[in-house]
Amino acid sequence: EAQVTQNPRYLITVTGKKLTVTCSQNMNHEYMSWYRQDPGLGLRQIYYSMNVEVTDKGDVPEGYKVSRKEKRNFPLILESPSPNQTSLYFCASSSLSGGTYNEQFFGPGTRLTVL
């Protein structure tokens, strides 16, 4: 089954404790992206990657790191989480066709709480 998976789905942690949220897609998609969503604020992009070893900042990259060493994986790293990073996080991926990206497929989301 074609899908984007995220782990963990739920995480409660404490301020300053490094964490990684994994994202993996099995569709051989070139493009991957991380979003956070807070009540009333819509989807805000954190980082995106147009291909392996190519990553770019989105709208709200502060406090986050990413890497794209393999095409299928795009982990999101919080080196020193703070309470303002409490949010619902989505990973998404998209294929490239004729120079243009097709629709994004979204993972199920990771609900992170930082105490």
Added chain:
Amino acid sequence: QKEVEQNSGPLSVPEGAIASLNCTYSDRGSQSFFWYRQYSGKSPELIMSIYSNGDKEDGRFTAQLNKASQYVSLLIRDSQPSDSATYLCAVTGDGQNFVFGPGTRLSVLP
């Protein structure tokens, strides 16, 4: 800064009516346009994609694109309470990053 704008709503329509959702975008180079539906706490799911001017129909959904006016809309016919959700408009261009609008919250009243 490329922008995608939507009315935040809530847009309320009675059951069985047509819901009309609108989206405008700033980048004239945009080529691909997507409508997603998102239920609270769930991930966005694709409703429609449209790439050329005109209408595209899929069941109760019709997407309309007017590149000259930089405008894309989604019509939902025979609206059902289960259509109550937030609808996100997304835009991308040639090899360009996606830009999402803030979403329109739709409420279909029984």
